[in-house]
Amino acid sequence: MPLQGYLLLAAMLFAIGLIGVLMKRNALIVMMCVELMLNAANLTFLAFARQRGDQAGHAIAFFVIAVAAAEAAVGLAVVIAIYRTRGAVNVDEVRTLRE
């Protein structure tokens, strides 16, 4: 499989995640779509690592996975805190900072 196949797949995965982030209102599903976008970036790193025979891409993918785990933990904690004070997981109803 040539490099382009993997890159095209990553681009489509990123676009699907971006559409989810923009269209969905449930904070949990928005976070899942962010995970999808991070995975698309990972796929690009690994495709280029395979193409160039350079394992630095694998190390970066490792760091991306670690950062995504940290992001999920803190993000879900924030969602729980918002639910506790406002009783909502809808991102449209959380707009105190904007007003």
Added chain:
Amino acid sequence: MEFNAESITFLIFAGCLLGTAVGVVVARNPVYAAMNLVAAFFFLAGIYVLLVAHLIAFMQILVYAGAVMVLFLFVIMLLSRGDEHLVKEKYRAMQVIGALGAVALCGVLCWAILDGSTSEPASLPADFGTVKAVGQVLYTRFLLPFEATSLLLLAAIVGAVVVAKERI
């Protein structure tokens, strides 16, 4: 593109991956979205194996499909009242414009990818992507980021507890 075993496996995994990724976006019930996301992570791990990234494929299943998704499912069970998904979402104009912009971005990216030319993939050493080889890279060239990651995870643990706890 010639049809050998690798490209057929890639097409199967890629089709299933895109299908489950769309499932994450269209699902109204968060539990269904989470299940689709778990399946997508497994298919993505298969594609990582095709890319000779065995350690990352293993970590994908262990960390993402295991730890992160269990965290997501716990929070979904904790928060859902079970009736949100019955409410039909109304899309505002900005959201639709944003989605169209995302599709256009995908088109531009695909055009740029297909426009470029690639050389033959490099020939790989026998231990490419194994735990030993990647570990060697992590502990030599990427030692400082590796240690910084441990600090980041510690900060995330403490931060998550502080934010989510009702009273410290």
